[in-house]
Amino acid sequence: MITTVTMNPCMDKTVTVDTFQYGGLNRVQNGREDIGGKGINVASVVTNLGGMALCTGINYENGGDFIQGKLSDRHIRHDFVMVPGELRTNLKLFDRSKGVITEVNESGSPVEAGSIVALKEKVRRYSRESSMMVFSGSVPQGVGSGVYRELMEECARGCRPVLDAEGPLLSEGLKAQPYLIKPNRFELEMILGEERSTKEGIVEGARELLRSGVQILCVSLGEDGAVIVDPCRAYFAPALPVKVQSTVGAGDSMVAALCLAAEEGRPPAEMLRMATAAAAASVMTEGTQLCSRSDFDVLLPQVSVTRIGE
Ligand SMILES: Nc1ncnc2c1ncn2[C@@H]1O[C@H](COP(=O)(O)OP(=O)(O)OP(=O)(O)O)[C@@H](O)[C@H]1O
Numbered sequence: 001m002i003t004t005v006t007m008n009p010c011m012d013k014t015v016t017v018d019t020f021q022y023g024g025l026n027r028v029q030n031g032r033e034d035i036g037g038k039g040i041n042v043a044s045v046v047t048n049l050g051g052m053a054l055c056t057g058i059n060y061e062n063g064g065d066f067i068q069g070k071l072s073d074r075h076i077r078h079d080f081v082m083v084p085g086e087l088r089t090n091l092k093l094f095d096r097s098k099g100v101i102t103e104v105n106e107s108g109s110p111v112e113a114g115s116i117v118a119l120k121e122k123v124r125r126y127s128r129e130s131s132m133m134v135f136s137g138s139v140p141q142g143v144g145s146g147v148y149r150e151l152m153e154e155c156a157r158g159c160r161p162v163l164d165a166e167g168p169l170l171s172e173g174l175k176a177q178p179y180l181i182k183p184n185r186f187e188l189e190m191i192l193g194e195e196r197s198t199k200e201g202i203v204e205g206a207r208e209l210l211r212s213g214v215q216i217l218c219v220s221l222g223e224d225g226a227v228i229v230d231p232c233r234a235y236f237a238p239a240l241p242v243k244v245q246s247t248v249g250a251g252d253s254m255v256a257a258l259c260l261a262a263e264e265g266r267p268p269a270e271m272l273r274m275a276t277a278a279a280a281a282s283v284m285t286e287g288t289q290l291c292s293r294s295d296f297d298v299l300l301p302q303v304s305v306t307r308i309g310e
């Protein structure tokens with residue numbers, strides 16, 4: 001089982017208008033509400049691809065039943081620490097005439113230290129039944145940047161922690177030696193403190209992070225593809241040339257496929273192949289919808305993986 005930890009869940013509300021009028025009245029043509037939060041996305045893709053997932057993390061007494069209801073509809077197990085406050089809404093406003101999305105994200109209610117203690121207990125419990133545990137995304141107000149490090153330290157032996165976060169959450173989290181991290185180029189450069197313009201430079205930077213105890217590093221490069229690096233090998237896969245509908249959740253789909261591949265004991269080149277197919281399947285799907293199994297199956301044989309540095 002793959003458990004995901006979502007500390008900052010949300011409702012993603014997407015509304016479409018014909019032409020967005022800045023400062024004017026905008027009439028909504030159609031709207032759609034979906035659950036969001038990076039861990040929730042990862043669990044949804046794991047499930048779509050045929051794996052078993054469980055969602056834990058923080059959820060809000062006010063509005064949080066929306067998250068639980070949708071997860072139950074998808075047959076995804078969930079067990080959140082419920083806290084006072086209201087589920088935040090992330091509004092995505094789609095201007096149909098220009099094809100442009102404007103995002104307005106709420107920051108969410110603050111979370112107190114006692115709730116983190118309760119979450120540590122859930123992490124301890126579910127890590128005993130999980131092959132991988134994914135810590136991803138932002139955290140609510142009032143939660144310190146060391147939270148992922150502290151939670152990862154609660155993982156039982158045999159459960160591999162996976163970290164997909166940015167800034168201090170990532171740099172602090174590295175101290176707990178996650179099994180796998182999936183920074184994008186920007187997140188990697190922030191950790192290294194310098195730009196990396198070539199694949200070789202990225203591999204070299206990734207190797208520096210491997211020395212801190214991470215075992216596998218997948219660096220996603222947006223439309224330029226992704227690389228995967230372990231202490232002995234490095235591979236590159238270009239992004240597939242699919243029609244881009246929405247890049248929302250491409251990274252999360254990638255994390256889900258990496259976890260499934262690792263759970264199945266696949267080598268890094270195969271992990272990267274599956275991750276690239278899942279990301280492309282997510283990119284070619286509209287809005288906040290993610291990767292489907294049928295698209296994944298069609299795309300998987302189209303991914304080309306090459307070794308770097310031979
Ligand atoms: N425009 C695109 N066309 C095709 N594939 C893409 C495109 N953008 C991203 N991808 C695929 O998705 C993968 C992940 O993308 P990206 O590097 O943007 O992740 P991210 O920044 O972590 O995204 P997220 O916002 O989901 O966290 C890429 O490695 C690539 O395979």
Ligand SMILES: [Mg+2]
Nearest residue numbers: 164184251252
């Ligand atoms: Mg990302």
